[in-house]
Amino acid sequence: MVLTVFLLVGTHFAARRQPGRVDLDPLGYGLLLACAALLVARHRHPRLAVWGTAAAVLVYLGGGYPWGPVLVSFAVVCFAAVAAGRRAAAWGAIAALWGGHLLLAHWLYRLLPPPGDGPAGWGAEWVIAAWAAAVVAGAELARVRREQRARDRAERAAARRRRAEEERLRIARELHDVLAHSIAVINVQAGVGLALLDQDPEQARAALTTIKAASKEALGEVRQVLDTLRPPAARGGAGAAPRAPAPGLDRLGELTEQAAAAGLAVRVETSGERVALPPGADLAAFRIVQEALTNVIRHSGSRTARVRLGYAPRELELRVDDAGPATAAGAAGGGNGLVGMRERAAALGGTVAAGPRPDGGFRVRARLPLRPAGTVARAGQGQGAHPDPAGGGRTATEAEGP
Incomplete structure (x- = not known):
């Protein structure tokens, strides 16, 4: 509706400054309405819009109607076609419209309204060519920027997916290392406890104590790993420190x-x-x-x-x-x-x-x-007695099992 009002009202104001042009009749109004409808369809069907608008404008100019917003509508659909990647259609429509205008303004003007109209000046053609070049250049710039923004969005999305996959892999690796070690210790100690339950209850008690300690430590480490999955608010705020290093x-x-x-x-x-x-x-x-x-x-x-x-x-x-x-x-x-x-x-x-x-x-x-x-x-060199990296003063001696 806004586009239709713009074309109709704008053309009426433009006609006041162009005496001798043909007044708008039903055909003229129909051509303006067709241009407005094609403007609405420029995003869904850019090729149809640009060629349809070029044909409507050419018929409009051939009818001797006033110059005005109808040319602006063609510039808009050309811009949309180039930005949408339909560059060949836009360039072809511009060439067809310009060629048709040359034919109308310099050779067929005697056969077309208004009566007594003379040929157009050649200087005006260069103005039209510059105007068309400016429209296409602006559309190309818009297309390049749109494609760059699309690439940037795709790269950011790929980076987010990559970070998410790396985080999932890190968490899976941590859980595997924690659980595999603890469950291996628990499995061995469970076997010892079952074997010695009747023969040596004290040794079985020691095995169960080891199982309890290993399972408690495993639960603590698993909880620490899973804390990274919780939002900062659930962990006590964005600056909350981890429970353990x-x-x-x-x-x-x-x-x-x-x-x-x-x-x-x-x-x-x-x-x-x-x-x-x-x-x-x-x-x-x-x-x-x-x-x-x-x-x-x-x-x-x-x-x-x-x-x-x-x-x-x-x-x-x-x-x-x-x-x-x-x-x-x-x-x-x-x-x-x-x-x-x-x-x-x-x-x-x-x-x-x-x-x-x-x-x-x-x-x-x-x-x-x-x-x-x-x-x-x-640390000393070789394979003698060395401080243990745990920092507890241990030497490189065997830690005997039960």
Whole structure:
């Protein structure tokens, strides 16, 4: 309705300044209404709108009706067609309208109304050409900006999906590492408790105590991981701190004690100059050692394991060895645990290699690049007695199981 009023009222005002042109009659009004209808359809059917408007304007000019908003309607549909990607249709319609206008204004004017009309000046044609070029240039600029905005929206959506997938993968990896280790300890201790329930009740009680402690710790870590899924308001506000810091190598002593409770004697050795690790590397190192010891408990017939931490200026080397042999419960080198280890190391630019040793055991070896935050201690070299990374004054001696 607004477009129709604009065309009709605007044409009436324009006609006052153009004496000698043909007054609007039913045909003229019909052509103006057709242009208004095509303006409404310019977004859904840009090709039809631009060609239909060009034809209506050409018939309008051939009828000798006043110049005015009818040309503005053609500019608008051309703009919409180019912005919608129908560039060929827009350019073709402009060329057809301009060519038709040249034919009408310089050769057919004698045969068309108004009577006594003369040829148009050639200078006006350059004005029309410049006007058409300006319309197309503006439409092309609008099209480029629209496409750029669409690309930016697609890239932002892809980035959001990628971040969501990475977060899901991180949470799945954390849950796997926490649950796999704790359930392995609980499984072993449950078997010990069942076997000794009648013969040695005290030993069975100790096994149940270990199960309770392992399950409590697992629940706490699972709760901490799942807290990241809750909105900030549910966690006590956007600035709320986590309930407990993420585990790192400072808790390696707890890890060896849990392994000892499951019957695995773990020897920890450290070489090189200890440095404070970045949080991501510290967590990855802890989880890699945790998963490697879990695999020894679940899949190896060995009851001893050795963990070696090698600090170098630019990397941390982790090595977990057991004497084997592998049990029927799992195959060496497979499972989600090794995949998770490799993903953790790869996220930091490191590597993990796992496989059988020549002497029949199994080895997990990880290299994590570091940018040390500072030196925290000097550890001895070699494989003698070294301070335990857990910080509790432990030496590299075996932590005997029950």
